[in-house]
Amino acid sequence: MTKWAKAVNPPGERAAAILDAATGVFLRYGYRKTSMDDLARAAGLSRQGLYLHFRTKEALFDAVVEHLAGSVRETALNALADGGRTVADRLADALAAVHDSPASTGLRELTGELPARLHHDVVAAIADLVRRNGIESRWREHGVTADELAEHLFTASSGARPDRRREQMAVAVRIVTRGGCPQRTV
Structure with missing residues (x-):
């Protein structure tokens, strides 16, 4: 099972943009200091919108590493x-x-x-x-x-x-x- 299995939706153009934005946030603040609000803001989404793509911060982080x-x-x-x-x-x-x-x-x-x-x-x-x-x-x-x-x-x-x-x-x-x-x- 891939890390994408933890994602709600399979990878696509929007998910790739989220991953790119999340990569920058995780690199800047680190995993522990990064919040879902930070990640959503960087991706141009609401927090609830981000949850439509990734269930948890851990799932998003895992997807970033996999990406x-x-x-x-x-x-x-x-x-x-x-x-x-x-x-x-x-x-x-x-x-x-x-x-x-x-x-x-x-x-x-x-x-x-x-x-x-x-x-x-x-x-x-x-x-x-x-x-x-x-x-x-x-x-x-x-x-x-x-x-x-x-x-x-x-x-x-x-x-x-x-x-x-x-x-x-x-x-x-x-x-x-x-x-x-x-x-x-x-």
């Missing part, structure tokens, strides 16, 4: 799409989108972290790209799977300096996509 996570997921998955770019550029762009997009920043400000499902979906899409492009085969002899490579890239991107994330991710992606493991000599 932001969906936006980050869509941006990252779109970055992984071909579009005539190299695999390395697509990977670096997707990882930067996960951490540096406005929706990602807002999501972390509201929740303190990226939701586990978003993490899982992006890592799975990266692993799929790694498999489809033969990158996993370069690592197989060293016992490294596409899933492990994808998780490694995601984790590395999480630890990269925000002001240098794209540059640092380009290096990590080059290592994964081009070189593979060097041969060991004893």
Whole structure:
């Protein structure tokens, strides 16, 4: 069951506008200091009108988090799409989108972290790209799977300096996509 199940009406144009307005209010005041009156005012509705769309502040907050996570997921998955770019550029762009997009920043400000499902979906899409492009085969002899490579890239991107994330991710992606493991000599 999705967070939208707590909403009275399914997502639509009006619900999206409410979510956008609510995002700004929650980011400005935080969950605890935000009232339904604040949220209704920001959305241009009466409080009763807001209740027609969302039963509770918690349901609206959950929908905002889901909306932001969906936006980050869509941006990252779109970055992984071909579009005539190299695999390395697509990977670096997707990882930067996960951490540096406005929706990602807002999501972390509201929740303190990226939701586990978003993490899982992006890592799975990266692993799929790694498999489809033969990158996993370069690592197989060293016992490294596409899933492990994808998780490694995601984790590395999480630890990269925000002001240098794209540059640092380009290096990590080059290592994964081009070189593979060097041969060991004893």
